[in-house]
Amino acid sequence: MQLETTLFIAPDHPAFAGHFPGTPIVPGVVLLDAVVHAVLQTQRPRASGDGFDTTPLCQISAAKFLSPVGPGETLTLLLTPGASGSTRFDISSGQRKVATGTLVLPASAP
Template sequence: MAEACSFAWQVPPAHPAFAGHFPGRPIVPGVVLLDQAILFAERLRGVPTAAWQVGNAKFLSPVGPGEMLDFILQTGASGSIAFSVHAADRIVASGSLTPVSA
C-alpha cells in the first residue's frame, strides 16, 4: 500500500534565488522546488538527498516570495515517490523521484 505524506514549506521572501530570478517580479526557480521535494523525500524515506534522481517534473504555475506551499509525497512499490506541490487552490508543480541504484 502506498504511503502519502504532506509537508508544508513557506518560501522565504529573502531566498537567494530571487536575486536573479527575476528582477522586478521574483519567481521561485523550478530547481528550488525540486530541491525541497528531495529534502522531504529524505525525511519520508530516510534516503540521503544525493541518492535521489528526478524522474520527471512539470512546473505549472509560478510561485512568489512568501507563498505557503504544501508538498504531497506518495511512495510507490518500487521505492519511487510521486510528488505534487500546491499553493492555495492551485497545483504549481508535480513529478517523480527515484532512488538511485547502488
C-alpha cells in the same frame, strides 16, 4: 500512505536575487530540492562511520512546473510512495497546483 508537509518561501530567499528582477519567481530547482529533502527525511538516516552523509543519489524521472511561485508563498508538498523506490510529488499553493512529478531513489535505499 501519503505524506504532506508545508514549505514557506521567504520573500528574502537568495534565489530571488536574479530570478527575475522586478518579477521574482522561485526557480524550479528550489522546488525540486525541497521535494528531495522531504522524501529523504522519510527515510532512515544514512551516515558512514566517518560522519559523512552517504545518502544515495536520486533521479527526478519527471517534473512539470505548472504555475509560478512568488515570494512569501506557503506551499503544500504531497508525497505518495510508489513501487521500486519511486515517489510521486504534487506541490500546490492553496488550490493552485504548482508542480508535479516523480522522484526515484536507488533500490539500495532503505
